[in-house]
Amino acid sequence: MLRTAFNAQRRTFATQAAESLLPKKYGGRYTVTLIPGDGIGKEITDSVVEIFQSQRLPIDWETVNVTGGEDSKEGVKEAVESLKRNKVGLKGIWHTDVSRSGQGSLNVAFRKELDIYASLALIKNIPGVKTKLEGIDLVLIRENTEGEYSGLEHESVPGVVESLKIITQYKSERIAKFAFDFAKKNGRKQVTAVHKANIMKLADGLFRKTIQTIGAEQYPEIVTKDIIVDNASMQAASNPQQFDVLVTPNLYGAILSNIGTALVGGPGLVPGANYGREFAVFEPGSRHVGLDIQGQGVANPTAMILSSALLLRHLGLNAEADKLSDAVYKVIKDGKTTTRDIGGSASTKEFTQAIIAELNA
Template sequence: MTRISATLIPGDGIGPEITEAVTTILEAVDAPFVWDRQHGGLDGVAHGGDPMPQATIDSIGRTRLALKGPLTTPVGGGFRSVNVRMREAFGLYANVRPVRTMVKGGRYEDIDIVLVRENLEGLYVAFEHFIAVGDDPRAVAISQGVNTRVECERIVKFAFDYAVRNGRKKVTLVHKANVLKALTGLFLEAGRKIAKEYEGRIACDDRIVDACAMQLVLKPEQFDVIVTTNLFGDILSDQLAGLVGGLGMAPGANIGPDAAIFEAVHGSAPDIAGKGVANPLALLLAACLMLEHVDEAAKARRIREAVALVLETDRVRTPDLGGTATTTDFARAVTRRLGT
């Protein structure tokens, strides 16, 4: 088997604990990754004075592949968001957030939806400023968003190509073109143009974002793949995670032309760090996405099948899922299942 160099960023808080659990499980399936361990977040500040040290950036530049735990951007000090810096540095234009029911008996059953979010444009480009009125220098706040036709077409094409590769049936374009007629009207126009290239293979419809949010709660089974702009994707992806148990069950992939970074999308949870009770599932499922990215889908499938057995048959669950298992207990239970 060809070995693949990859950057590993354990991160902050519970990051090192869940990273250890995940790498142990990856070893059990003989994953091809050779890890280059690097620092990031508060750990990066401690070791290099920067939440995204140059050594970490250089490592990802070499490997073009990374798995990262939760990273904290320090409040104050002039540091920009670590995640935004990585997206910009490597042109990670597509954020992929699959959500799937893994623990039975919740409010929703059989959820299986993928959200594709544009990662570089929209209202998150943050062209912001204040206008003074009288003696108030911050009386008026103004923010401008930017969408380009090229980027709108690229992210929609990514979503349709994802649907084709993964046997999906429909892509839903989510927008606010009834009000933001230029900013998201362009996205809808570009999306409809791309959709025509896939007629007969992948169905397409569209939803206004607020209606989509409501329908995700009322009738989530009508959705398959959702593609949307940066801000809407940020909001809806967390709502989707809530349908399957929260951010502890939500992996993420950030894909660009020359690099891919896979992550747990939850925070560093400093309140439970070091207690050994953190749920490693989000990072483990992100590692499964990473395996699929390097054409090791069979190993990703083995891990997901083992996790399903551990959760539902063995009933080994961490406290956030209603159980009493430690992070290590959960990792051992999965590795045992992988060995049978």
Template sequence: MFRNTLAKSSILRSVAAPAAKRHLASVAPFSQPTKYGGRYNVTLIPGDGIGAEITDSVKTIFKAENVPIDWEEIDVHGVGDSSEGINEAILSLKRNKVGLKGILYTPIEKSGHASFNVALRRELDIYASVVLIKNIPGVTTRINGIDMVLIRENTEGEYSGLEHQSVPGVVESLKIITKYKSERIARFAYDFALKNNRKKVTAIHKANIMKLADGLFRATVREVGEDYPGVAYSDMIVDNASMQAVSRPQQFDVLVTPNLYGTILGNIGAALVGGPGLVPGVNLGREHALFEPGCRHVGLDIKGRNEANPTAMILSASMMLRHLGLDSHADRISKATYDVIAAGAFKTKDLGGSTGTSEFTKAVLDQLEKL
């Protein structure tokens, strides 16, 4: 039986900001990040849409706080032909082991290239997507008490990218589910639960219809759970899980999903807690960690308008700092961000206010001076 080597190390440990207990997890390095003279080299991929604006927010805050990070910025875009950029980004991440990334646009048109987001995950085998979905004080939502973690498998399922037209008018798209990768993501989810005092792992599936593929995923998660007697196992069909998420999300703790279902539930979860601008995330493998907003909205419609909410990127960057062992910097930056949101004087447009991206960043800097 496959044993996840990550289980031997501290995968994800909670080092929450005082104002938001259990919201931000930190990631202990699986392999040594690139470090010179007490400073870390980190790959920075601003991406498309609002990516440059929200990563600039992080760079501004890090500079003001003297965070020991040196950025290796790579210009990659999902719009147009940027194959050279994606190759450069992959090489940079292989060198540095750690990256911060905006969202890369994936065109829908048939003539468009395959997803660069998927290409990065598959090439580097960053197989586990972790999205933290929790109510934030100061953000009014219809439902309170939400505190769930969405862990999805990143490299197979419907995102395998294997499709073809067998005859004109008939397209076959292959969904790949393997025992190996199902067990790997299941063990990751249970390890996360143990290390973060979570009590239940719920496998999301459609095994009533896809009895072989989703049946294998469901059975594997249940089987792995036998090695973790302190963590309860449950499972739920994805359409029911979607309904439950918008009616009683408080029942969920850690959810583990194949790729497509995790994407859908991640967007639902983001809407529940205030929108994509608030949800941090990371993609992890045994060798690399790539931090990015958990709800992957490109924001092409507001690009360059100084309207984007940088919170998700700031909190993702704080997770990255904990991954690098820079906990004091992470605590200060995340606390200042939560304090600004809780005070309510600076609200970006997505939260019903008129504060611009740069003004919100300035408010966080001002709050940092008070800490």
């Protein structure tokens, strides 16, 4: 069993959703919104569906097929309505075409519409995956709804674009409390705020000060630190073992999650979740669409499967979540049936079948 090595991914995760908000169907079954997304999204969510069916887990899927090529407002509407009914979702990544002027990110619009404000990425070495650095075990918590991703930009005159970065005390306070609550519940000792307050003294200064104040006044047992984002990037690449919990504004979290993901073996390995006051959506912690390998059957579904284990834990199905995570780690550690991104030759389907075989062993 690999529970000791991965205990940080097995505890009850900080979430603002009360158990009473989790819907149950007749007979004790949950309905969960399934949003495959773009690129390899359907391939890796199909792995989860196949595994859940094989184990007869009490999950019924309400599938919403929305792609990033659609208009943001119309494309997100159906997914939002489904989440409002079900409260819980499993989601692939939507692709945002940067060449299409005026098209916003569906991912950002979706999170803002449901106020899913806290993004969680679990960045940790997995035994069996060879990496240059070992001993990495950091949690990245990212504010999901404001900062540079506020979506407030316009062309004031031809050739001059103004883009507004929004940082508020209220949202800084709630992401700070989420980060410290997570640290406290999961035995973490340190929370580090990532900022650029040396330049953006008002906006990032407010974020930094808020994290420091919340830590000092409400969580004195947890060490509170802060670090400038460019130094954080260098330190993450050279000495990531020093970090425990990182809490960041939106853009910095996006950058650091990708650095961390590269350190532990790639985007196919990092699970993630997004929490709000009423809703929880589980998706890979590194938000890569995988358009370059779409349809080839070689995608690594580990991140999505481990994200689905977080979903099970969120629903209170802890034993099922532990069993699923153990099976994934066992298959990877054995190294006999792994996908090519981590040195194997197995297809997505073969890897999924290996996990099912381990679950049934």
